[in-house]
Amino acid sequence: MFLGQEHKVRFDYFFKRDGTHQMDVERQAMFYIFAGNGELMDKLDFFYDFSERMIRIEGFDEVCLSSSAKSLVELGFNLYNNYPCGTVVDLFGNLDEKNRRLALNAIKLRFKMEEHDLLTCK
Structure with missing residues (x-):
C-alpha cells in the first residue's frame, strides 16, 4: 500500500510521534497522505499540532x-x-x-477497504 520505503518510514514516524491508536483510521489516512507526498512530507507541522493532536487550518495561510x-x-x-x-x-x-x-489509498485506509472488496462490491 505504501508508495515506497521512504513513505512507510515517514508514516511510521508520524504515527509514533502522535501516539496514534491502531484503530484511529482517521489520523492514519491523513498521515498517510502527508507521508507520501514530497511537497508535504516536511510541512506536516504547519497543518497538524502534535501537542494538541489536532489539525491546523491556519497552515494554509502560513505556507505556499x-x-x-x-x-x-x-x-x-x-x-x-x-x-x-x-x-x-x-x-x-x-x-x-x-x-x-x-x-x-488514503480513502481505502480510512474506510478499511481491501482490494478484493472493490471487486466483489462488499
Whole structure:
C-alpha cells in the first residue's frame, strides 16, 4: 500500500510521534497522505499540532502549496474530521497519477477497504 520505503518510514514516524491508536483510521489516512507526498512530507507541522493532536487550518495561510498539495491536504483533513473540501472532481483534477494513487489509498485506509472488496462490491 505504501508508495515506497521512504513513505512507510515517514508514516511510521508520524504515527509514533502522535501516539496514534491502531484503530484511529482517521489520523492514519491523513498521515498517510502527508507521508507520501514530497511537497508535504516536511510541512506536516504547519497543518497538524502534535501537542494538541489536532489539525491546523491556519497552515494554509502560513505556507505556499501547489494546487496538487493543497488538494491532498484538504482530502487529508476531510478524511480526518470531515473538513469541507471540494468535490471529488475538484480534488482529483489537480492530482497526477502518483498523487491519485496516494489519495485513493488514503480513502481505502480510512474506510478499511481491501482490494478484493472493490471487486466483489462488499
